Amino acid sequence: MxxxxxxxxxxxxxxxxxxxxxxxxxxxxxxxxxxxxxxxxxxxxxxxxxxxxxxxxxxxxxxxxxxxxxxxxxxxxxxxxxxxxxxxxxxxxxxxxxxxxxxxxxxxxxxxxxxxxxxxxxxxxxxxxxxxxxxxxxxxxxxxxxxxxxxxxxxxxxxxxxxxxxxxxxxxxxxxxxxxxxxxxxxxxxxxxxxxxxxxxxxxxxxxxxxxxxxxxxxxxxxxxxxxxxxxxxxxxxxxxxxxTLALRVNAQGESTLAVARYLEKHPLVERVMYPPLESDPGHAIWKRDFNTNGCLFSLVLKPGPERAFHAFFDALKHFVIGASWGGVHSLAAYYPAALQANRPYPATDQPVVRLSIGLEGAEALQMDLEQALAAYGNALSSK
Ligand SMILES: Cc1ncc(COP(=O)(O)O)c(C=O)c1O
Known part of the structure; x- marks a missing residue:
């Protein structure tokens, strides 16, 4: 045969x-x-x-x-x-x-x-x-x-x-x-x-x-x-x-990620950005010593708000799609409720966490998207 x-x-x-x-x-x-x-x-x-x-x-x-x-x-x-x-x-x-x-x-x-x-x-x-x-x-x-x-x-x-x-x-x-x-x-x-x-x-x-x-x-x-x-x-x-195309994507997404994280770090509705490439992160010294790239994934803790405010934030997003994965060319946002942290030993926070994966859409467009989604979050905080 x-x-x-x-x-x-x-x-x-x-x-x-x-x-x-x-x-x-x-x-x-x-x-x-x-x-x-x-x-x-x-x-x-x-x-x-x-x-x-x-x-x-x-x-x-x-x-x-x-x-x-x-x-x-x-x-x-x-x-x-x-x-x-x-x-x-x-x-x-x-x-x-x-x-x-x-x-x-x-x-x-x-x-x-x-x-x-x-x-x-x-x-x-x-x-x-x-x-x-x-x-x-x-x-x-x-x-x-x-x-x-x-x-x-x-x-x-x-x-x-x-x-x-x-x-x-x-x-x-x-x-x-x-x-x-x-x-x-x-x-x-x-x-x-x-x-x-x-x-x-x-x-x-x-x-x-x-x-x-x-x-x-x-x-x-x-x-x-x-x-x-x-x-x-x-x-x-x-x-x-x-x-x-791994190296091209890792570099381009890494650059955008750092830009978006720096923008969010200064936003009044953001309490904390969990991202080792930022100087403010507790892991920054180790990241700087050992790592050569920025990654494309980081997390946020927003100023405390009710569940409906998180719905307003996520539902307002246009470029970011809601999904639990990361690392692809499309930006993604995921939500991790506070209970998830509470059930873990040595939790890093007792607040809900928003995780963002940054794709190839460009930092400026993504910042604008986050700006208006955070505005929706802020509106939900101030409405009864
Ligand atoms: C850090 C990390 N490791 C492992 C996995 C598991 O990979 P897979 O979804 O291919 O099973 C994931 C998936 O989200 C992950 O984020």
């Missing part, structure tokens, strides 16, 4: 989208020896396709890492990393500012599987040493933290972890590897929600785990395959295409 060899040999500038559940071999000998003969380990679709491997190589290069495993979402990348290494009887430290789904997984699933889960204060730095126990297996970090943007001293935490033989993983989605390279700072696993900046167009879910250690790679490749965490080649193609 003819296979698709001619098609695969065709030289195109764009990556080939190779679909496969089934991989075929020329002889029984090739089939029997398939794992040894194929350095990339292609033997069945679940272990990946050449399109997936190309994306993994591109991400590894960008992260300055040796190996990468992609997963069907950022959440899948986080959970796959934990599932690869953490077992019943282990102790796991998780920053209180980590992505909510990771904390839910740790507290609801892992804790029931006899994993000792402990949430720590994001600003802990080297003092994390006091929390390390003989059975501590992994530290899960995110910097800046989800929604409230707390910076962490990643190099200090990674140093302590190395000293005690504890694995570290960092959700690096906010900075992307253009802004911060976790592996260079001693982190074992750099996780990206490729859904955000990498893809850049709000139309695909994907995650990546990048590392240097080959044994860790073997564990995660096996975990990815056992959990059936394969990604479609079409989705890989979309992320590969998005990455062609």
């Amino acid at each position: 003819s296979t698709n060899k001619e098609q695969q040999a065709f030289g195109s500038l764009s990556p080939a989208v190779m679909r496969a559940s089934t991989v075929v071999f020329d002889s029984l000998e090739d089939f029997v020896q398939r794992k040894k003969r194929q350095p990339d380990g292609f033997s069945y679709g679940v272990t990946g396709t050449p399109t997936a491997r190309l994306l993994e190589r591109r991400i590894a290069e960008l992260e300055d890492g040796q190996h990468c495993v992609i997963a069907p979402s950022g959440a899948a990348a986080l959970m796959t990393t934990v599932m690869g290494f953490v077992r019943g009887g282990d102790h796991m430290l998780v920053s209180a500012s980590c992505y909510g789904t990771l904390k839910t997984f740790a507290e609801k699933w892992l804790a029931r599987m006899n994993v000792e889960v402990e949430l720590y204060k994001p600003a802990i730095g080297a003092e994390i040493e006091a929390l390390i126990k003989p059975n501590t297996k992994m530290i899960c970090m995110e910097s800046p933290g989800t929604v409230t943007m707390e910076m962490q001293d990643i190099p200090a935490i990674a140093r302590v972890a190395k000293k005690h033989g504890v694995l570290t993983m960092l959700d690096n989605t906010w900075a992307s590897p253009l802004g911060f390279k976790p592996l260079q700072h001693g982190v074992d696993f750099s996780i990206e929600a490729a859904t955000k900046f990498f893809s850049g167009h709000s139309d695909v879910l994907m995650g990546s785990i990048t590392m240097n250690n080959h044994e860790h790679y073997d564990v995660l490749r096996e975990t990815q395959s056992i959990l059936g965490q394969q990604v479609s080649p079409e989705d890989c193609f979309l992320v590969l295409r998005g990455m062609e």
Whole structure:
């Protein structure tokens, strides 16, 4: 039977989208020896396709890492990393500012599987040493933290972890590897929600785990395959295409983000802007020391007001659309009620939080949009 060899040999500038559940071999000998003969380990679709491997190589290069495993979402990348290494009887430290789904997984699933889960204060730095126990297996970090943007001293935490033989993983989605390279700072696993900046167009879910250690790679490749965490080649193609413009988008969105954040910082109805590139942010010194980009995501605390005032603000927005994601070319606004902070240890605020993701519409247009939405908020505050 003819296979698709001619098609695969065709030289195109764009990556080939190779679909496969089934991989075929020329002889029984090739089939029997398939794992040894194929350095990339292609033997069945679940272990990946050449399109997936190309994306993994591109991400590894960008992260300055040796190996990468992609997963069907950022959440899948986080959970796959934990599932690869953490077992019943282990102790796991998780920053209180980590992505909510990771904390839910740790507290609801892992804790029931006899994993000792402990949430720590994001600003802990080297003092994390006091929390390390003989059975501590992994530290899960995110910097800046989800929604409230707390910076962490990643190099200090990674140093302590190395000293005690504890694995570290960092959700690096906010900075992307253009802004911060976790592996260079001693982190074992750099996780990206490729859904955000990498893809850049709000139309695909994907995650990546990048590392240097080959044994860790073997564990995660096996975990990815056992959990059936394969990604479609079409989705890989979309992320590969998005990455062609990653640097341009990160820079342009970062510039607008800083301009919009500086404008909001001065607005009388804004109580606080949570954004490490601002000098007023408690994490600014660490951001300045370690990071090279501004990101496109930050949060606001408005002057206290009733729920209806937030409705007036959000419903008045024209350029910003209301949605919980971020990192794409369209600006987004999301609302996090005060209860969400109250339910978390070491909360950064007891107020509702408005989170903005800045796209490519241009800072001036976005400022005007926020100006009139804040005016609507102000009107709602003063009306009975
Ligand atoms: C910081 C961060 N990490 C991970 C994720 C999860 O990514 P995904 O939506 O692809 O599962 C998100 C999604 O919002 C995120 O903001």
